[in-house]
Amino acid sequence: MSLSTVPLPEPLAAQADVAWSNILERASAPGAQALQDAVAPAPLASQVARMLACSPFVSDLARRKPALLLELLTSGELQATLPEAQFREGLRGQLEAEGAELSSVLRRYRQRHMLRIVWRDFCRLADTLETVRDTSLLAEACIGEALRVSQQALERRFGTPIGKRSGRPQQLIVLAMGKLGARELNVSSDIDLIFAFPEAGYTDSEKRPISNEEFFTKVGQGVIAALDQITPEGFVFRVDMRLRPYGESGALVHNFTALEEYYQDQGRDWERYALIKANPVTGDADCAAELMLSLRPFIYRRYVDFGVIESLRGMKQMITAEVRRRGLEDNVKLGHGGIREIEFIAQCFQLIRGGRDLGLQQRELLKVLDECAELGCLPRHAVDELKSAYLFLRDSEHAIQGYRDQQTQELPTDELQRLAMATVMGFEEWDTYRAALESHRATVSAHFSELIAPPEDDADAEVAADDSDLWGDNISVEALSDIGFADPEASLQRLHDLRASKRVVALQSEGRERLDQFMPQLLRACGETENPDLALERVLPLVVAVVRRSAYLVLLIENLPALAELVMLCGASPWIAEQMARHPVLLDELLDRASLYQPPDKEELRSELNQQVARLALDDLEAQMDALRYFKAAQVLRVAASEIAGRLPVMKVSDNLTWIAEVILEQVLAVAWANLTHKHGEPQREGEGYGFAVFGYGKLGGIELGYGSDLDLVFVSDAARQGSTSGARALDNTVFYMRLGQRIIHILEARMALGQLYEVDMRLRPDGDSGTLVPSLERFARYQQDDAWTWEHQALVRARFVAGDSGVADRFAGIREQVLCLPRNESEVAAEVVKMRRRMRDHLLPREAPDRFHLKQGSGGIVDIEFIVQFAVLAWANRHPRLAHWSDNVRILETLAREELLPEGEAQALTEAYLQYRGAAHQLALQQQPGEVDAALFATEREQVVRCWNTLFAEAEAIE
CATH class of the missing domain: 1.20.120.330 (Nucleotidyltransferases  domain 2)
Structure with missing residues (x-):
């Protein structure tokens, strides 16, 4: 029986027929008949022909193991997506069979699944993301089971490793790096790993105890041998351990403390770049989370990190130089416009902005690109082009590697392989495919070239020549006068004081170089303002504040329009200058001039805040409080800048400041609610709302907040007074709502790195400071009707619902209107x-x-x-x-x-x-x-x- 090869070009059809004949010849007579019967259905016949024509890897494996091909053809697995758990469970089942030997089981398992993965990819039964997911899941299963078997064997000899501090058994954490860490592994990739274990200590064997480090070194060596060694059955995955601390000269395993100390003291920017995709694929989940938490401050600086730009620029130049030096033009990964350039674009934004924009702290490249569009780091059209190119290039990579199961990204030179690759990619001929490839690569290369562009050399050289007397030993009164300073003597003294300050004197060489580069640019920017001396006086406290965190200086060096905005705003307002000096992280807001001078309306504010806190757990109180403080500071800066620029009339200024407070109060209530209900359950009440509402009085109630306004608040509840919460640690409703109010006040008033959110005044509640913090609606109504003074009714005129349960708000509004409409003399x-x-x-x-x-x-x-x-x-x-x-x-x-x-x-x-x-x-x-x-x-x-x-x-x- 010949195959159905009608859709294939003639050379590929001939190759498929020969391969099929060889398979049938190798199979036993019954096996050959079973194979012919299995491929009789229409979809399978054309799929077999396509695979044998386009992948000698598949045809060679099927010829050597026709039974494996038959099993896959009849199992239905070639036509179906497998659930994630099946990879690990299937392998464990084979390893637990009697007489199973780790090395051979792993290799046969890999052969089976790689045949299936390449089959589904080449026949377009799986999309790109399924292919990389399945390859990654296969690798994770092999790593996990190799580790389990190796550790069990060693424990029988040396006992169980025990942590010295905790006294608990220890497990090896395997950090998958690179594409495996992101579950984006290609079909013939090596795997980059780092081995770590929680604590130092010793195994508990009475006869042969060894240190945990020695034990896990042996485990790691066993895992590598099980995966990497080439046997008659081949290999499983090539293992690369060079990303570990100190590289090939370093220890094979490190405990958590040693890892943290290494990255804190010696970690380099390229290691931050590498760790972005790090993902624990073995070990105790809590220990793995602890490890990643300890590494996060090294990977992601707390706020926007422009200090890494120069390192990224250097990496980019190395990438470009490597392409020229090694002649990588035909490499779909490393060449111009290749996969690596797309990855670099995404990871640059992760390193620079990931500390503050938590949505960038993801491993999957396509998700990171989408987040870049959401955050405005890249235009949406650019992201769409990069994603399309990435998928095309990854499919091309798989078409290259799946041909002979070889780790290469070089475009083929053999005519038959080119025809096979074009066919897999959906093109009738090589030239048509190549044209599509070049189009995508040109697009990627253009975006890559625009990223972190080097300064314009000629202009920079001219400025540098002119700046020799604007900073350093040669600074002069005449130079300051020439660029517009009206009182150059006083400004010169301020500059001398800055140079002599302890912070500047103690600078390391890198920080001093950045300051030397920054100061002439600052002085020139001041010279462009109406009052250069005043602008300089107001900006210098910011310089002092950030001089040891020189990444902020790099931000302004790299973004001269932002420096101009900073100088202008500080010159116009000492309040803004003080805010910037206190909170230098706000410098990031100067990068987008359009948004700086266009404060959002309330719905846009709510949407922006939701995006900033969406990836934070509601019960992560500290992270929520940090995010809220940054949000407030940034939004108030935008209002102030817009008012100074004359773009907001007074009514709109107060409207915007009030909206900011309202959306913050909504989130504060949600956070406080989540924090308490997590501990105590929800209070007994009617309906689905909070049973609680926040009312603004004074300027907040009157929609008249100013820049430094505190918040006059009243809390009211209408939940069942005799009820209790639903949790194991139940509280009476009254106690729950009192604690809810206290928690809200704490979140608003707690002093953190970015200060307070707001001062809160609760004295307008019934009975003032002596009254209950959260009265019931009934108590509030009785007080207003029977006991309130005239001045309290005056205050009620400005009362307004600002956050919480709309049902409570409606009842409050009825009470308010009834009280205000009482007949009075x-x-x-x-x-x-x-x-x-x-x-x-x-x-x-x-x-x-x-x-x-x-x-x-x-x-x-x-x-x-x-x-x-x-x-x-x-x-x-x-x-x-x-x-x-x-x-x-x-x-x-x-x-x-x-x-x-x-x-x-x-x-x-x-x-x-x-x-x-x-x-x-x-x-x-x-x-x-x-x-x-x-x-x-x-x-x-x-x-x-x-x-x-x-x-x-x-x-x-x-x-x-």
Whole structure:
């Protein structure tokens, strides 16, 4: 019986027919008939022909082992995706059979699965990702079982290795590196491994105890021999151990402490690059997690790491030089536009940004590329092109390697192999395939060339020549004056002070070189501002703060537009300068000018925060708190920058600052809830919500937050007061919600590297500081109706739901509206408002000079307008309930005009004065100035506010 070779080119069809005849000839008569029967169904006939034509590896293996081919043809495994567990379970089952010998079982198992993997890949029954997954799972199974058998044999001789510190049995952790670590192994790859064990100690044998290091060295040697040695059955996987500490000259195994110390003290950037894909494939899961946790600070710097750029640039240059030196143009992995260049692009962003953007801390290349698009590191179209090229190149690699099961990525020169490769790749001829390949490689090469581009040499040389007198021993007053400094003597002294400071004197050579490179650029950037001396004075504290973490200097050296933005913003606002000096990590925000000056709306803020915390466990409190603090600092910087640039009016500034607080409160509540319910279970309540809500008062409630505002909060719950939580460590509901409130306050106020989130004021809750932290809705309603003072009803005017259970929020809103609409004696309300206003002015108004006006507490200022609005709501909402709808002053003033309770012109004047006062307060905050201005500046506005005040409160003022 001849094969169905109709779809194949004639030379390949002839090769398939010869191979099939050889297989049938080698098989026994019954076996030959069984093979012919097995390939009779249409799909299998064409698949067999394709495989025998395009893979001498498959045809040679089938000729030597026709029974293996028959078994696979009849088992259905060639046509199906295997579950992950089957690789390890199938191998263990064979090894546990009586008389099984590790070396031969591993090799036969590898042959069976490699035949299956190449078959499914070449016949396009499996996509690229399944091929690399299955090859990786096969390798993991072989490593794991070789380790298990080797360790068991050694334990019979030397006993069980025991940790000196823990007293527990020890297991070898095999770190899979490179493509195996990411489960992206190709079909004829070696495997890069590192061996580690948790603790030093000794085996527990009474007769022949040996150290854990010696024991696991023997285990490692056994694993390597089982996998790597070539026998008559071939090999399993070639093993490469050169990525371990100290390479080939280093010990074969290291304990966790030794590994951590090595990477901390001697680890190099290329080792960080290599460890990105490191993945423990054996050993105790908790120990493996402990090892990876200890390595993470070495792999990923805590924040954006621009200090690694020069090393990456060097690696890139080495890649380019190697292609030229070794003539790798026809290598689909190492040549221009090859697989390695795509991997380098992805891993560059992982090293630079992975410390902060946790989504980059993944092993799989395609997922990392998608994350690069999400984060804006690469345009989406570039990522799509790189992914398409990567899959094409990996398929090409498999077509090359699956031909003879050889570890090569070189394009074939033999005409028959070229035809086979083109056929596997879906092309009718080699030239058509080659054209498609070159198109993909050109695309990859272009993206690779754009990555970490070297400085423009000519321009840099000119600047360097001009900068000789802007830093170092030759720095001069004349040079500073020439680039725009108005007071060069004072600026020169500041620079001398910087050079003489302890931090600079103690710098190592690399840090000093970076500072020497950075300072002339900084001075030139300052010279471009309106006030170079002031800009330099404000930026220098940042330089002092980061000089020992010179990666930040590299960030600015590599991104001169970001340096220009930094100098401009610091020159415009000492508040921004102080924030940058305190939190240099915010320098990363300067890299994207478009986003810097476009603060997101609330939904965009919520989406951005969700992306930043999506890969953090809700119950990982410290990581969540760190992420929230960075998010707040970065978003507030964007608002401040936009206000300085004139892109945000005062209402929008407060809106944005309030939205930031709201989305943070939502996440803080979610984190606190997860943290407590993990320990105690969920409280008994109706429905699916929290049974708990957070309400903002004051500026938060009025949507009027400023840059340094604290948060006036009230917590309320409506869960069953007699209920308890569902966990093993149950709490009464009241205790649970009290702890929930305490946890929220802790998350907001705890001081960490990035400071606090917010100061919190809880004194507006029922009974103030002496009241329960989380009252029930019923208790809140009773208090407001029966016991609250007028000033507490004034505060309730500005109360607003900001986070938590919407059902609780709806009931709270009903209570609020009912209380605000209570009938009140207008004269009594006026008297109470005037009394409270005088008390506030006596206690809170700084001694005001006659020629100064305190924006908040001064006569005719912000608080007078707020009290006018609050009086209007309390006095008139009973007859005009629309007044109780809003919590912000501007919309209440609009309602007062619509309801004809204030003349429209008067309401408009109050609104304009209020907005102008707040705008001035924001600007003063950015300049770190007290909240007062020249009395003449707002004379007209104050007069209008005072006139309205007198109209409403003249009688009450007279009584007082």
